Amino acid sequence: MAKKEPGKVERIAAGLRAKIESGAYAPGSRLPSVSELQASEEIAFQTARDVFRTLEREGVVFTQQGKGSFVSPFLGKITRDGSGRYQAAARSEGGARGAFEAELNRLGLVYKRTPTEIGRDRPPRDVAAALGLHHSSKAIYRRREMKAGRDSADPTEGFVVQLATSWFPLDVAGDTAIEEADTGPGGSKSRLAELGFPIRHVREMIESRFPLPEEASALRIPDDRQVYDLVHHASTAEGRVVEAALHVMPSTIWRFAYTWDLDVG
Numbered sequence: 001m002a003k004k005e006p007g008k009v010e011r012i013a014a015g016l017r018a019k020i021e022s023g024a025y026a027p028g029s030r031l032p033s034v035s036e037l038q039a040s041e042e043i044a045f046q047t048a049r050d051v052f053r054t055l056e057r058e059g060v061v062f063t064q065q066g067k068g069s070f071v072s073p074f075l076g077k078i079t080r081d082g083s084g085r086y087q088a089a090a091r092s093e094g095g096a097r098g099a100f101e102a103e104l105n106r107l108g109l110v111y112k113r114t115p116t117e118i119g120r121d122r123p124p125r126d127v128a129a130a131l132g133l134h135h136s137s138k139a140i141y142r143r144r145e146m147k148a149g150r151d152s153a154d155p156t157e158g159f160v161v162q163l164a165t166s167w168f169p170l171d172v173a174g175d176t177a178i179e180e181a182d183t184g185p186g187g188s189k190s191r192l193a194e195l196g197f198p199i200r201h202v203r204e205m206i207e208s209r210f211p212l213p214e215e216a217s218a219l220r221i222p223d224d225r226q227v228y229d230l231v232h233h234a235s236t237a238e239g240r241v242v243e244a245a246l247h248v249m250p251s252t253i254w255r256f257a258y259t260w261d262l263d264v265g
Helices: 008-022 034-041 045-057 099-106 125-131 187-194 213-219
Strands: 061-064 068-071 078-081 110-112 117-121 139-149 159-169 201-209 227-235 241-250 254-257
Touching: 008 034, 008 045, 034 045, 045 061, 045 068, 078 099, 099 110, 125 139, 125 159, 125 241, 159 187, 159 213, 187 241, 213 241
Parallel strands: 078 254
Antiparallel strands: 061 068, 110 139, 117 139, 139 159, 159 241, 201 227, 227 241
16 A cells, blocks of 8 residues: 655655754754745645644744744753652752752753742642641742743743742741742752751652643643643651642653662562
């Protein structure tokens, strides 16, 4: 049986993908506009849009409203080492402000600091339950768009790779560095240790889903590209959860790695 020839969208997307992979279009560089692609390939405007949408779904390209389409600042995936990233040495390596920044540093990427929304509010019921709080109690939250880039000098350059909201009990973190924009080397877990609440256990639960409209907009992804919901609970040796966090992560960008030692037998 004859092999089916790829359609126009697949063929043109493959050509652009090959140019990106060969370095003809460098990470972060601007791609031809939809109109330019339409003219050069002699295709319909909607077909040209579908080409970029195909590459966006793959995580190769992202689009900024009013600015155009760009090559992802990194090709491949960020590996999240679930079993090692929270070790004190790993999360503060090179002066990093936590595990996420340290991960980017190891990839040769730059953590692009964005404003962190910090406040006190009633957490969602599942978060309150995890923290052992009454559902009407308030907790501290840190909400941020976590951005990676390649140019440390350009504050506008970069790409949002995850959304994260962390919650902390008031009696643990109230009026401390955890309510400051910069929590210092090692991030919030190092500050919790200094406050007498060192983390000894981490539990994470991961599910996949489609993003909410506001999440897709913040992550600059199509609303039909799946994201990972990662729920993170960090607890002390006594079993008290002192941080509960939710991370929303595009599935095309992230890979999870875990390593365990097993008992012999």
